[in-house]
Amino acid sequence: MDSRPSPSPSRNPYVIAVVNQKGGVGKTTTAVNLAACLAASERPTLLIDVDPQANASSAYGITNAERQVYDALIDEVPLTHCAFETELETLHVVPAGRDLVGAEIELVSLESREYRLSQSIQAIGEAYEIILIDCPPSLGLLTLNALTAADAVLIPLQCEYYALEGLANLVETVDLVNAELNPRLAIQGIVLTMADQRNNLARQVEAEVRGHFGDKVYRTRIPRNVRLSEAPSHGQPILLYDIHSKGAVAYVKLADELLAQLALTTLPRKPPVLPNPQSTADEANDEAGATVKLPETTTIDHITTDRSVTHSEE
Known part of the structure; x- marks a missing residue:
């Protein structure tokens, strides 16, 4: 077990890899929605999708991007040239795409193959x-690039029978990368996802995880929530799709916990101006004839009181 305290930033940017070697645990959902909540707290945030499934990208309405993370990893195109603006002014997204499927093979022959993403950042x-x-649900060169680039890892964990076994394996991986490739790397925290307190097994697993990892486990649990499942099909994070949903409230609380951990001392500021911004998701929607008017404000406080579209909780 990693007994070191959760790290806090000694430099900008502070890089967090959202990782779990098991799929279907809310990893991408956490990356997508935590990024939105951090950005809504007026902290310039970049979400990088290195999962070939590209679900984090499509969750922001980004598909078939002309430039993507593949170009940064393989051709050394600057990340800011691959980034998309989003509906949140302080959030940019570097998408994944189909080309990333073959990147693992292409990386093998490249110099400093484990450090390509770190160098780009x-x-x-x-x-x-x-x-x-947002990492792939496997330990290959793409995930390794994320771990060597990161200051810390955030681990989404579903409260199920084999959770502790998988978590132990992941902690071993983090320790190995820390020892061999990236001495900065530590565990930022563990977030319990798809939580259902009515389930006896879920409560038992949570108690065991908290018993083993103590304050590494965030107080906030991410519940199972219909709105969280719906939001990606609308190309929006839950913060914009339904700010009043249980899922949105949970991710806002998680962002608050993370920001308290990081204890950022800098004042909120504007994000960088992208040199060659790609078409934003809402521009693409406009071209396609989208009719829903989206919130124009960016901070959490404003979004909660100034939403032009409201969905009821299910």
Whole structure:
């Protein structure tokens, strides 16, 4: 077990890899929605999708991007040239795409193959305060690139029977990367996802996880929530799709916990100006004839009181 305290930033940007070697545990949902909540707290945030499934990208309405993370990893295109603006002014997204499927093979023959993403992030300097990386649900060169680039890992964990076994394996991986490739790397925290307190097994697993990992486990639980499941099909994070939903409230609380951990001392600021911004998700929607008017404000306080579209909780 990693007994070190959760790290706090000594530099900008602070890079967090959202990782779990098991799929279907709310990893991408957490990356997508935590990024939105951090950005809504007026912290310039970059979400990098390195999962070939590209679900984090499509969750922001980004598909078939001309430039994507593949171009940064393989061709050394600057990340800011691959980034999309979003409906949240302080959030940019570097998408994944089909080309990323073959990137694992292409990376094998490249120099410094484990550090390609780290080098790309270093090249953008202090443009962002926080970078979240959505990792594939496997331990290959793409995940390894994320771990060598990161200051810390955030682990979404579903409260199920084999959770502790998988978590132990992941902690071993983090320790190995820390020892061999990235001495900064530590566990930022563990977030319990798809939580259902009515389930006896879920309560038992949660108690065991908290018993083993103590304050590494966030107080906030992410519940099972219909709105969380619906939001990606609308190309929006839950914060914009339904701010009043239980899922949105949970991710806002998780962002608050993370920001308290990081104890950022800098004042909120504007994000960098992208040199060649790709078409934003809402521009693409306009071209397609979308009719729903979306919130124009960006901070959590304003979104909760100034929403032009309201969905009822299910």
